[in-house]
Amino acid sequence: MPRASQRKPGVQGCAVERTMSLIDGKWKIIVLYKLLGGTLRFNELRRLIPSVTQRMLTHQLRELEADGLIVRTVYAQVPPRVEYTLSARGRSLEPVLLAMKEWGDANLSSSEAYAA
Amino acid sequence: MPRASQRKPGVQGCAVERTMSLIDGKWKIIVLYKLLGGTLRFNELRRLIPSVTQRMLTHQLRELEADGLIVRTVYAQVPPRVEYTLSARGRSLEPVLLAMKEWGDANLSSSEAYAA
């Protein structure tokens, strides 16, 4: 699903599809999910999601911010400090994220269910 | 999110991520969503999702089948007839899909919310 957060208003159809377009991107859901636990700094996110590169993390965070799902707060300090928090809109995604987590736990437990 | 339904068991982290890997692909959620309404034939799906090409529809259907989310039934007839139905596992995704639809309806109504 390409071109996240670059929706052409007239094209998209159903709400499900439009919702997906905000959530896609290889790392967004995990970022959102981690942020459910509260505000996190850039490198805290990196540690929580080891396999993401900082380039992609930056990119995904920017898109999430552009979509109004997270809030980016910069503190003008000597050691830079940037915090990311879910916006009200982002927090409203919680049911979706939790539904996905529960489904994953239930249907992908360990490594079963790989046989069809 | 590349390589759908080609998960490397050791890599993926949380359940949310693994769930996403089954749902990604530009058309899967819409297909699943449409199938919530009941069994559909190939061209019925095409008509319901006009912007998908048959190549991609075929491809996505194959992946969904490989992931055990849908069931493909072929009737050996003169005019070929292939039906797609949600599997039990696929149907169990309903809460997730509905959560996404509701969120979309609530937060993306018409075209507002585009300003941050």
Next chain:
DNA sequence: CGGGATCCGTCGCGATACTG
């Protein structure tokens, strides 16, 4: 009708290096 095969463009994403 329901595909499969092939060709090809695009862009998502990773690796690496540099900066205020």
Next chain:
DNA sequence: CAGTATCGCGACGGATCCCG
């Protein structure tokens, strides 16, 4: 610490033609 810049690969996805 929190980025930005550049480079390149390969998956994703569209178009077109062919088949049982």
